[in-house]
Amino acid sequence: MSRKASDNVEYTLRSLSNLMGEKKRRKHDEGAGERSLIAADSYTSINSQAGATAAPSSGEELERAARRQFQQDVTPAFVYVVSVFSALGGFLFGYDTGVVSGAMLLLKKDLNLSALWQELLVSSTVGAAALSALAGGVLNGVLGRRPCILLASLFFTAGAVVLAAARDKETLLGGRVVVGLGIGIASMTVPVYIAEAAPPHLRGRLVTINTLFITGGQFFAAVVDGAFSYLSRDGWRYMFGLSAIPAILQFLGFLFLPESPRWLIQKGQTQKARRVLSQIRGVQTIDEEYDSIKNSIDEEEKDAGAGGPVIYRMLIYPPTRRALIVGCGLQMFQQLAGINTVMYYSATILQMSGVDDDRLAIWLSAITAFTNFSFTLVGVWLVEKVGRRKLTLGSLTGTTLALIVLALGFLLSAQVSPPVTFTPTDPTSQNSTCLKYSFCNGCMLDPSCGFCYKINGSNIVDSSCIPVDPKTTAQSAWGRCTNETKSKSGSYWAYNYCPTSYSWTALIGLILYLIFFAPGMGPMPWTVNSEIYPLWARSTGNACSSGVNWIFNVVISLTFLHTAEYLTYYGAFFLYAGFASVGLLFVYGCLPETKGKKLEEIESLFENRLCTCGASESDEGRYIEYIRVKGSNYHLSDNDASDVE
Numbered sequence: 001m002s003r004k005a006s007d008n009v010e011y012t013l014r015s016l017s018n019l020m021g022e023k024k025r026r027k028h029d030e031g032a033g034e035r036s037l038i039a040a041d042s043y044t045s046i047n048s049q050a051g052a053t054a055a056p057s058s059g060e061e062l063e064r065a066a067r068r069q070f071q072q073d074v075t076p077a078f079v080y081v082v083s084v085f086s087a088l089g090g091f092l093f094g095y096d097t098g099v100v101s102g103a104m105l106l107l108k109k110d111l112n113l114s115a116l117w118q119e120l121l122v123s124s125t126v127g128a129a130a131l132s133a134l135a136g137g138v139l140n141g142v143l144g145r146r147p148c149i150l151l152a153s154l155f156f157t158a159g160a161v162v163l164a165a166a167r168d169k170e171t172l173l174g175g176r177v178v179v180g181l182g183i184g185i186a187s188m189t190v191p192v193y194i195a196e197a198a199p200p201h202l203r204g205r206l207v208t209i210n211t212l213f214i215t216g217g218q219f220f221a222a223v224v225d226g227a228f229s230y231l232s233r234d235g236w237r238y239m240f241g242l243s244a245i246p247a248i249l250q251f252l253g254f255l256f257l258p259e260s261p262r263w264l265i266q267k268g269q270t271q272k273a274r275r276v277l278s279q280i281r282g283v284q285t286i287d288e289e290y291d292s293i294k295n296s297i298d299e300e301e302k303d304a305g306a307g308g309p310v311i312y313r314m315l316i317y318p319p320t321r322r323a324l325i326v327g328c329g330l331q332m333f334q335q336l337a338g339i340n341t342v343m344y345y346s347a348t349i350l351q352m353s354g355v356d357d358d359r360l361a362i363w364l365s366a367i368t369a370f371t372n373f374s375f376t377l378v379g380v381w382l383v384e385k386v387g388r389r390k391l392t393l394g395s396l397t398g399t400t401l402a403l404i405v406l407a408l409g410f411l412l413s414a415q416v417s418p419p420v421t422f423t424p425t426d427p428t429s430q431n432s433t434c435l436k437y438s439f440c441n442g443c444m445l446d447p448s449c450g451f452c453y454k455i456n457g458s459n460i461v462d463s464s465c466i467p468v469d470p471k472t473t474a475q476s477a478w479g480r481c482t483n484e485t486k487s488k489s490g491s492y493w494a495y496n497y498c499p500t501s502y503s504w505t506a507l508i509g510l511i512l513y514l515i516f517f518a519p520g521m522g523p524m525p526w527t528v529n530s531e532i533y534p535l536w537a538r539s540t541g542n543a544c545s546s547g548v549n550w551i552f553n554v555v556i557s558l559t560f561l562h563t564a565e566y567l568t569y570y571g572a573f574f575l576y577a578g579f580a581s582v583g584l585l586f587v588y589g590c591l592p593e594t595k596g597k598k599l600e601e602i603e604s605l606f607e608n609r610l611c612t613c614g615a616s617e618s619d620e621g622r623y624i625e626y627i628r629v630k631g632s633n634y635h636l637s638d639n640d641a642s643d644v645e
């Protein structure tokens with residue numbers, strides 16, 4: 001036997017003996033051991049059908065060839081089609097939450113909207129999404145995943161039509177609520193549907209593609225906002241109306257796409273489930289998978305024992321209670337880390353570093369959205385390589401540091417805040433409070449004021465605090481900083497920020513934030529939630545955690561301005577950094593690795609205790625992976641296993 005081969009045997013035996021040790025400790029291990037041996041067998045048969053040689057010269061070659069063969073055989077293109085059509089739900093989630101900021105700039109002029117109405121039009125969607133995500137749990141359980149996705153695309157289409165045709169603000173509000181209902185259902189159903197359709201080795205990647213589509217939707221919305229901002233009237237109708245196209249496409253696609261096989265098995269629709277499984281897997285492997293799903297459903301039903309509503313059963317059964325805490329915690333910390341504030345505030349942060357043009361600011365927001373999108377792509381690439389746990393830990397560590405850099409940027413800017421050196425006479429005689437501030441910092445924190453200044457060499461001169469135009473924050477209400485007078489008088493207008501030589505620190509913070517957040521903390525809460533609950537609790541678990549995501553989304557976005565007023569901007573970002581570090585401890589202590597495991601095996605990760613740190617790559621998991629890739633060389637039985645022990 002060659003050295004490599006004997007190493008392989010040794011590794012297998014070692015893994016096996018570890019596995020047997022695990023077996024003693026863990027309730028479900030007998031089943032898991034059997035499943036891994038079945039996996040080895042089925043791999044062997046695939047390999048021999050494909051005519052692969054039994055002992056390739058190098059272990060690496062074998063591994064590569066085996067992996068290629070395995071993936072080709074068990075991953076027909078259909079599973080990608082299913083995932084992409086579902087992820088259109090993610091695209092619409094991103095588009096509809098993103099498009100409103102640009103649309104609002106035009107809407108408030110066209111319909112003369114008050115600040116309260118602007119606030120209502122933004123938060124009604126997020127509020128409706130929270131409610132419908134929670135209700136989506138029941139709908140998913142009763143109707144199935146496919147009808148829920150169809151329903152969401154109907155909501156998206158109806159909302160887009162109502163918004164595009166709206167003649168008054170009340171109709172707009174109705175349209176935004178309808179769109180929110182679609183977003184909530186899609187946000188909880190799509191990851192579950194994809195996870196249930198995907199093979200284990202691709203599940204993380206395919207579910208993460210849904211978040212890629214969310215951030216893609218946000219980026220596309222920013223580009224559409226930029227493009228239609230050149231239309232003086234009715235630009236917002238196109239911005240809202242365009243989302244009907246992907247929504248209709250998704251609806252039509254789902255008329256032909258199948259229900260989740262796991263849901264069908266749970267509902268006893270055996271024949272249909274088998275048909276769908278062979279459609280999305282290819283024929284060889286469905287018996288094993290079918291049996292494994294069926295067995296785990298039977299086991300789950302025994303384990304879950306008591307009757308009553310699913311959420312009650314989840315809470316009294318320790319493994320699902322622990323999974324729920326992990327899932328909801330991840331979603332809560334995703335929002336508490338301030339992603340939506342950072343995105344919303346990005347244009348201002350970019351302006352701080354010297355961009356003085358409104359339209360440019362809109363396009364710069366598109367760059368921010370693009371950064372979020374492109375680094376989510378890095379997450380899609382990394383998720384099956386480094387696993388969910390390491391990716392989330394790395395991402396959250398970087399996010400925390402970036403938030404500290406952002407906060408320091410604001411702190412330094414506040415400390416060297418330029419003084420007010422010139423107080424003009426108020427032509428409206430309204431005795432504005434703006435004229436009472438003596439430093440830019442106070443002026444910036446007052447939403448009704450902005451800072452108007454000139455530059456002489458590298459010095460700020462002739463600086464004043466002046467009321468902002470109530471219709472647009474891009475100019476002052478009167479004086480040297482209105483749009484007509486700005487360039488003639490050589491003045492600059494800063495709203496929401498102070499021009500200082502430290503502004504670039506915030507810019508660096510913003511870029512670092514997106515680079516670290518997007519690959520991990522953006523997608524992983526959705527991905528992990530789609531896999532950690534057993535089938536009977538999956539819809540409810542995802543409904544609760546998505547609801548938590550939306551609730552904290554509303555809380556953070558609605559409180560940001562007040563938080564900044566009380567704690568200043570740097571205080572707000574230090575607060576988010578604090579939340580993110582608590583989140584880091586939480587993830588470190590509580591998030592197990594789910595990479596490569598079958599959905600049916602994941603429940604056992606939550607069996608013993610809440611904190612599963614160190615269980616990132618359990619011996620059992622490594623063993624299953626090892627056997628899957630290299631198993632063709634060795635035929636192991638349970639007897640061999642006990643011999644080894």
Ligand SMILES: O[C@H]1[C@H](O)[C@@H](O)[C@H](O)[C@@H](O)[C@H]1O
Nearest residue numbers: 211214215339340372522523
């Ligand atoms: O995962 C997504 C993504 O990170 C988005 O950029 C963000 O706006 C959402 O709130 C979040 O749930």
